[in-house]
Amino acid sequence: MNSTSLKSFLTSHLNVDEQDILTLLSHCTTKKVKKDTFLLRKNERCSHTFFVEKGLLRQYSIDEKGKEHILAFAPESWFVTDRESSYFNAPSAYYIQALEDSQIVLIDENFIQGLSEKVPSFTNFNNRLLHNHIRHLQRRVNTLLSDSAKERYLQFIKTYPDILIRVPQTMVASYLGITPESLSRVRRELARKNQVNYLGASSRGIKKNTP
Template sequence: MFDLLYKKITEKITLTEDEFELCKPLFSQRKLRKRQFILQEGDVSRYNIFVGKGLLRSYTIDEKGGEHILQFAFEGWWTADLYSFFTDEPSLFNIEALEDSELLMITRPSWESLLNKLPAIERYFRILIQNSLIATQRRLIGSLSETAEQKYLKFVKAYPESIQRVPQHMIASYLGITRETLSRLRRDIASGKSFP
């Protein structure tokens, strides 16, 4: 699992293996069973979480009980309720395993000590967050301007493995449509009646 983390970090910054060895003791490891929660709404998000194996989703529940998915975190991805992680305010999000998963987790004090020890890591997280901001902005502007079908096709193209690994009704709630609407638009696509 640390191999994947090292690989992901060195895709973006220069970090020696010796420097990386300094990082390792700051992480705890955790295994999650499918459907197990690592964070629940109302609790504080005490960890920044790296997915070594498996798949997590981060979602809110609205006043009518509907679920709205902010993120699927595949292998190599980070996830947390960032606001809660940095402010110790109660989390808005639940984070749940969609598959048996293995995680690396770092608390905020450890994370800050890491940034002090290795300033290059500050740069790594800035790049990470920056890329996440760009992607989130793109998704937001897409949700304002695209048809549900365009959104679905884009999602499937960006994350082809999600078709096998993520239930359709969760894809629907990531896209902001009901599962019935997604079923209908998949039928239209399959029958050639689509106009994307």
């Protein structure tokens, strides 16, 4: 739950000149938002990528029956956006909402696209963001197709090591695409086998994923 500034994230994770980073940051806006604030609502056009410096966001859809489905959580150091909406200039099918009081950097998508056509280090930066997004989504599709409830839960803990203690169980079940009852069963089973304690920290050394 440590906060990470976008500047230090870019400096440590990407091979981008400091001057280029400062140019990018001068076009970003930092915003403090209260819990439950919406950064994007269905049918709005998404024009930013959101970087979470502190706090927690979620991206979700609501189906015709009013049920919520969580596509992604975005804790500290994660990016979240609806690229379908921003790139194809389409109304979004999703909501992006703060689940905690948060500090968010808004990165203008048009600015990034424009810069990535001119400055090679930004082409690389943008490319890396897009490939990370594809990697995450492809793994998510494969998990939803092939993994059992238990495997999905263990994968979730790897991806989001501290989210379990920050959101209600119903949201975890929604992300996993399983019922809250299945999630409770999996957690009881794992607790019985002492594989994962109640916080989700594994006794078998599950490592944190770098975004």
